[in-house]
Amino acid sequence: MNAIDLLLKRVSSPVLEEPAPSPEQLDLMYRAALRAPDHGGMRPYRFLQIEGEGREKLGQVFVEAALKDDVDCNEAELDKLKNAPLRAPMIIVAIATLNAHPKVPEIEQQLAAGCAAHGLILSAFAQGVDAIWRSGKMAFNPWVNQRLGLEANEQIIGFIYLGKARKHKMLPCPAVGEFVQLWGKA
Numbered sequence: 001m002n003a004i005d006l007l008l009k010r011v012s013s014p015v016l017e018e019p020a021p022s023p024e025q026l027d028l029m030y031r032a033a034l035r036a037p038d039h040g041g042m043r044p045y046r047f048l049q050i051e052g053e054g055r056e057k058l059g060q061v062f063v064e065a066a067l068k069d070d071v072d073c074n075e076a077e078l079d080k081l082k083n084a085p086l087r088a089p090m091i092i093v094a095i096a097t098l099n100a101h102p103k104v105p106e107i108e109q110q111l112a113a114g115c116a117a118h119g120l121i122l123s124a125f126a127q128g129v130d131a132i133w134r135s136g137k138m139a140f141n142p143w144v145n146q147r148l149g150l151e152a153n154e155q156i157i158g159f160i161y162l163g164k165a166r167k168h169k170m171l172p173c174p175a176v177g178e179f180v181q182l183w184g185k186a
């Protein structure tokens with residue numbers, strides 16, 4: 001797939017099955033992520049790779065987090081959280097690692113981390129690996145952060161679900177003109 005096709009054709013796939021990306025595919029994906037634009041060369045991100053029984057443990061962490069927030073959380077909601085990580089054979093948790101820098105504010109570090117996550121997803125798609133970037137309330141939960149070993153200066157920016165989709169959805173086709181304005185021209 002050429003680069004323009006990749007950029008124009010990437011789609012998210014909410015339903016993902018085996019196989020998980022191979023070690024070789026993952027190596028390329030992480031290398032692509034590390035090529036994200038990055039003010040100050042801070043590489044303000046890291047990734048947690050979760051597969052196999054790790055997904056069940058993550059589901060358990062989600063359940064604990066929900067019960068800590070609301071002891072009366074209903075069974076259906078708990079079941080949904082428990083099973084959420086099983087929606088794909090692999091999840092990569094993308095984490096932004098923010099540090100004080102005289103020229104690079106937090107927003108720029110968060111953006112660099114987002115670009116890295118997108119690089120990971122794009123390079124997955126280029127290799128026939130499907131993905132969806134999800135967040136949800138568990139991405140912003142202190143108990144989840146603690147159990148995943150995040151430091152105080154770190155934030156989850158996404159759970160990237162990876163696997164194989166049976167089919168791709170239709171490509172959205174937004175009207176480019178609605179997003180572009182000419183400025184400064186008479």
Ligand SMILES: Cc1cc2nc3c(=O)[nH]c(=O)nc-3n(C[C@H](O)[C@H](O)[C@H](O)COP(=O)(O)O)c2cc1C
Pocket residue numbers: 010011012013132133134135136157158172
């Ligand atoms: C930071 C971020 C968080 C997201 N969180 C969710 C989410 O929790 N659930 C979801 O269905 N889609 C989420 N999305 C959107 C999907 O990843 C996807 O982009 C969307 O379904 C549109 O599909 P497309 O990428 O094929 O255009 C998120 C995207 C971003 C960038």
